Amino acid sequence: MLDHIGAKKTRTKILYIHHGKGLGGAPLSLLYLVKNLDKTLYDPVVLFLHDSPVITLFKDHDIAIMGPVNVYDFPHTKIWSFSWYHVKPLCRAIKDTVKTIFSVAPAILETVKPDIVHLNTSSLLGWGIVASRLKIPVVWHVREPLAHGYLGIRRLFVKYIVGRYASSIVPISINDALPWQEYSKTKVVYNAVDPAVFDASLDVSTFRSLHGIQADTPIILFVGGVSQEKGTHVILQSFIELLKRLPTAKLVIAGSWDLSSESWVKCAFPVACYKRKIDALVRQIPSSNIIILGLVSPIAPVMAAANIIVFPATVGHFARPIIEAGYMNKVVIASDCPPLTELVVNNVTGFLVPPQDYTLWAEKMYILLTNKQLRDSMASAAYNFCLKRFSITNQIHVIQELYESLFV
Numbered sequence: 001m002l003d004h005i006g007a008k009k010t011r012t013k014i015l016y017i018h019h020g021k022g023l024g025g026a027p028l029s030l031l032y033l034v035k036n037l038d039k040t041l042y043d044p045v046v047l048f049l050h051d052s053p054v055i056t057l058f059k060d061h062d063i064a065i066m067g068p069v070n071v072y073d074f075p076h077t078k079i080w081s082f083s084w085y086h087v088k089p090l091c092r093a094i095k096d097t098v099k100t101i102f103s104v105a106p107a108i109l110e111t112v113k114p115d116i117v118h119l120n121t122s123s124l125l126g127w128g129i130v131a132s133r134l135k136i137p138v139v140w141h142v143r144e145p146l147a148h149g150y151l152g153i154r155r156l157f158v159k160y161i162v163g164r165y166a167s168s169i170v171p172i173s174i175n176d177a178l179p180w181q182e183y184s185k186t187k188v189v190y191n192a193v194d195p196a197v198f199d200a201s202l203d204v205s206t207f208r209s210l211h212g213i214q215a216d217t218p219i220i221l222f223v224g225g226v227s228q229e230k231g232t233h234v235i236l237q238s239f240i241e242l243l244k245r246l247p248t249a250k251l252v253i254a255g256s257w258d259l260s261s262e263s264w265v266k267c268a269f270p271v272a273c274y275k276r277k278i279d280a281l282v283r284q285i286p287s288s289n290i291i292i293l294g295l296v297s298p299i300a301p302v303m304a305a306a307n308i309i310v311f312p313a314t315v316g317h318f319a320r321p322i323i324e325a326g327y328m329n330k331v332v333i334a335s336d337c338p339p340l341t342e343l344v345v346n347n348v349t350g351f352l353v354p355p356q357d358y359t360l361w362a363e364k365m366y367i368l369l370t371n372k373q374l375r376d377s378m379a380s381a382a383y384n385f386c387l388k389r390f391s392i393t394n395q396i397h398v399i400q401e402l403y404e405s406l407f408v
Contacts, residue, residue, distance in 0.1 A: 011039075011040070011041060011042055011043040012041060012042050012043065012115045012116060012403065013042075013043045013044075013045065013112070013113070013114045013115050013116075014042055014043070014044050014045070014114060014115065014116045014117075014118055014403070015045050015046075015047060015108075015109070015112050015114035015116070015117050015118070016030060016034060016044060016045070016046045016047065016118045016120060017046075017047045017049070017117065017118070017119050017120060017124055017127050018030055018046060018047070018048050018049065018052075018054075018120045018121075019049050019050075019073045019075075019120060019121050019123060019124055020049075020050065020052060020121075021050045021051070021052050022052065022053075022054075022256070023052070023053045023054050023295065023297060025143070025191070025318065025319075025320040026120055026121060026143045026144075027052065027054040027057075027120075028054070028057075028320065029143065029172075029191045029192075029320070030046070030120050030141075031054065031057055031058060031061070031063075032192055032193075032194050032392060033192075033395070033396070033399065034046060034058070034061075034063055035061045035063065036392055036396050037396065037399075037400070038396075038400060041400070042400075042403070044063060044064065045064045045065070045066060045112060045114070046058055046063055046064070046065050046066070047065070047066040047067050047069070047108065047112075048065065048066070048067040048068045048069075049067065049068060049069055049070070049071055049072070049073065050067075050068045050070065051068045052068075053295075053297070055068075066108070066112070069104060069108070071096040071099060071100055071104055072089075072092055072093045072096040072097075073093065073096075073097070073121070073123040073124050073125070073126075074093045074094070074097050074123050074125050074126075074158075075093070075121075075123040076122075076123065076146060076147050076149065076154045076155060076157075076158050077121075077122065077123070077144035077145060077146060077147050077317075078144060078145045078146070078147050078229070078315045078316070078317060079144045079229055079315065079317055080144075081147040081149060081154070082154075084150075096126075097125055097126045098126075099126075100126030100127060100130070101126040101129055101130055104126075105126055105127050105130035105131070106130055106134075109130060109131060109134055109136065114136060115136070115137075116136065116137050116138075116139060116403060116406060117131040117136050117137070117138050117139070118138075118139040118141065119138065119139070119140050119141060120141050120143065121141065121142070121143055121144065122140065122142045122143075122144065122146065122158055122162055123158070124140075125158065125161045125162075128140060128161065128162065128165040128166060129161065129165050131165075132164075132165040132166075132167075137167040137168075137406040137407075138165060138166050138167050138168075139166070139167065139168045139170060139402065139403070139406075140162050140165075140166035140168065140169050140170065141170045141171075141172070142162070142169060142170065142171040142172065142176050142177070142180070143172050143176070143191075143318065144176065144317055144318075145175060145176050145178075145316065145317055145339070146158060146159065146176075146179050155179075159179045159180065162179075162180065163180055163183060166185065167185065167406055168185050168187065168402055168405075168406065169183060169185055169186040169187070170186075170187060170188075170189050170399075170402070171186065171188050171189075172188070172189065172190060172191050172318050172339075173188065173190065173318050173338075173339035173342050174188055174338075174339065174342060175316065175338035175339035175342065176188075176318070176339060187398075187402065189395060189398050189399060189402075190389055190390050190395070191318060191320060191323065191390060191395075192323075192390050192391060192392035192394070192395040192396075193320075193323050193324055193326075193327045193386065193390050193392065194392060195327060195392070197298065197300055198300050198303070198324045198327040198328050199300070199327075199328070200327065200328045200329040200383065202300055202301060202304040202328070203301075203304065204304045204305050205305075206301050206304070206305070207301050207302050207304065207305035208305050211291060213250060213305075217248055217249075217250055218246065218248065218249045218250070218307050218369040218370075219249075219250050219252055219305060219306045219307050219308075220235075220239065220249060220250070220251050220252065220306065220307070220308055220309075220310055220365060220369075221252045221254065221302060221303060221305075221306035221308070221309050221310070222235045222251065222252070222253050222254070222255075222309075222310050222311075222312075223254045223255055223299060223309070223311075223321040224253070224254075224255050224311070224313075225253065225254070225255025225256040225257050225294075225295075226255070226256065226257055226258060226259065226274075226275065226278055227255070227256075228274050228314060229313060229314060229315040229317070230255075230311070230312070230313050230314075231311075231312030231313050231314050231335065231355055232253075232278055233274075233277060233278060233281060234312035234314065234335075234355050234356075234358065234361065235251065235253075235310055235312050235361075236251075236278065236281040236282065236285070237281060237358045238312070238358045238359075238361035238362045238365065239251045239285065239289075239290075239362075239365075240281070240284055240285060241358055241359060241361070241362035242362040242365050242366055243285070243286075243289060244362075245362070245366050246365075246366055246369060246370070247289075249289065249365075249369060250289055250290065250291060251285070251289065251290045251291070252290075252291045252293065252302065252305075252306065253290070253291070253292045253293065254293045254294075254295075254296045254299060254302060255293075255294070255295065255296075256294065256295055257292050257293075257294045258275070259275050259278060259279045259282075260275075299321075299324070300324070300328065303321075303324065303325060303328050303330060304328060306330060307330075307368070307369055307375065308330065308331055308332070308333060308365065308368050308369065308375070309321055309322070309325040309330050309331075309332045309333075310332070310333045310334070310361075310365070311332060311333070311334040311335065311340065312333075312334070312335050312353075312355050312361065313334070313335045313337070313340065313355065314335070314355050315337075316335070316337035316338050316339055316340055317339070318339055318343070319334065319340060319343060322334055322340070322343045322344060322350075323343060323386050323389075323390045325382070326349065326382040326383055326385060326386030326387075326390070327383065327386055327387070327390075328383075329379045329380065329382070329383045330379055330382070331349070331350050331368055331375050331378040331379045331382055332344055332349070332350035332351075332382065333350055333351045333352075333353060333361065333364050333365065333368070334350060334351075334352055334353075335352070335353065335354070335355040336352035336353055336354050336355075337355070340352065344382075345381070345385060348378065348381050348385075349378060349381045349382035349385045349386075350378060350382060351364045351368075
């Protein structure tokens with residue numbers, strides 16, 4: 001870009017803003033993007049709204065960080081939105097969004113003086129409004145599909161804010177792009193995988209040796225912890241069915257795992273009821289057939305040990321484990337819903353199965369776990385597919401071209 005006298009600036013300063021607290025797909029995708037930028041052209045700074053384990057990862061890569069500033073965003077996605085019983089969190093989100101618009105965002109943007117603001121989710125409404133009003137170009141990443149809500153009012157509100165204040169809208173799938181498909185400034189850029197981390201040559205015996213699992217024991221990996229949206233109940237019920245035909249199989253679950261008891265009052269709410277349901281299902285599985293890891297980092301060595309990866313989501317969203325598995329020559333079974341249908345070629349790179357059909361899930365797992373030739377063939381196809389579509393090199397090229405186009 002050009003400065004006020006027309007000379008080429010040394011580097012373009014970009015302020016990235018991340019919203020979450022966990023170590024999930026959105027922060028990891030942002031990390032891969034930022035660390036692979038051409039640092040001779042760009043000067044990245046990452047602002048965190050909340051404290052998060054991922055901050056350490058950014059520091060480890062010598063990426064400049066700010067925060068946490070401890071203000072909430074306004075989420076309305078299929079992964080997280082406010083339900084009728086979320087009165088307190090909703091009020092906090094509205095209050096903090098107003099606070100962001102009138103005090104927090106203006107102060108930080110004045111301090112950093114970025115050339116571009118890059119928002120890591122659709123819910124960062126206040127930041128997008130302020131940056132746009134200050135004439136700072138806004139790149140708005142859309143990493144989750146918008147929720148419909150009860151009446152559709154919040155959905156229309158988020159669509160309007162992002163559509164009006166974004167200089168460029170970057171959904172991570174065709175499905176996620178649908179609310180803004182009429183805008184010429186909308187461009188789908190798929191998430192990418194870091195091949196240095198998800199390496200197919202990783203030693204497959206490390207995890208098995210650590211947990212005393214024999215080389216010929218079939219392993220299924222589910223990376224979702226306790227999550228209704230990611231289908232914890234689907235894989236547990238399907239695995240119970242599978243054990244009737246393949247009693248030696250093991251299910252490995254990675255991700256946040258908290259089934260702590262709740263008061264009877266709290267048990268009236270959906271989240272607490274779901275925990276009780278999951279606890280009941282786990283009790284039906286012999287302890288020798290299930291390994292619950294909790295939060296795991298890095299996940300790649302666990303993937304290396306697995307025979308198949310499953311993603312039985314009940315709510316469609318972009319699933320990093322699917323493309324990570326592809327890079328590691330692993331075959332995937334996923335739910336037959338968008339945008340997962342953009343990540344798996346059914347019967348070629350993996351299987352797509354309706355999440356409610358537990359019998360079919362068990363059948364597909366059995367087929368892959370007992371047919372190595374088929375498993376290897378599909379895994380090879382998955383690797384080639386992911387290498388072509390989810391390359392970090394391609395992603396960085398497109399994103400950097402997008403940054404440059406903002407100043408043309």
